[in-house]
Amino acid sequence: MAVPRILLAVPILAMGMVLPTAGAAVKTPANGVLGMSHEHYTSEVVTVRRGDTLTMQNNSRFAHTVGPGKDGHLADAAGVPVSGAHLMETNDVYTTGQWNTPGEYSLTCSVHPEMTVKVIVTD
Numbered sequence: 509m510a511v512p513r514i515l516l517a518v519p520i521l522a523m524g525m526v527l528p529t530a531g532a533a534v535k536t537p538a539n540g541v542l543g544m545s546h547e548h549y550t551s552e553v554v555t556v557r558r559g560d561t562l563t564m565q566n567n568s569r570f571a572h573t574v575g576p577g578k579d580g581h582l583a584d585a586a587g588v589p590v591s592g593a594h595l596m597e598t599n600d601v602y603t604t605g606q607w608n609t610p611g612e613y614s615l616t617c618s619v620h621p622e623m624t625v626k627v628i629v630t631d
């Protein structure tokens with residue numbers, strides 16, 4: 509008995525978020541670029557100066573959906589120059605806006621709850 513295609517679509521989409529994808533070689537992030545491994549940012553803390561942007565790159569074979577927030581919960585926050593969720597596939601690069609308010613903030617990934625990085629903005 510044939511399985512309707514629609515029943516395959518959802519599991520296949522879901523697998524794309526948890527299974528590595530084949531394809532082009534993973535590129536190593538340049539100095540100063542925050543990387544992403546399977547379930548973590550490659551640094552737990554990053555420091556930027558007031559007025560700087562922060563660039564991140566997905567150097568894993570897993571998709572990440574990043575934005576402001578903690579422990580996998582995305583929520584826009586005052587002082588964080590990132591709004592909403594950003595899907596990042598292998599080798600995708602995203603640069604935030606300028607961090608203009610000194611303090612401590614966090615970015616997370618809605619797919620990987622342990623994937624939270626603290627961003628310290630210094631004067």
Ligand SMILES: [Cu+2]
Pocket residue numbers: 546547548571572573617618619620623
């Ligand atoms: Cu992730």
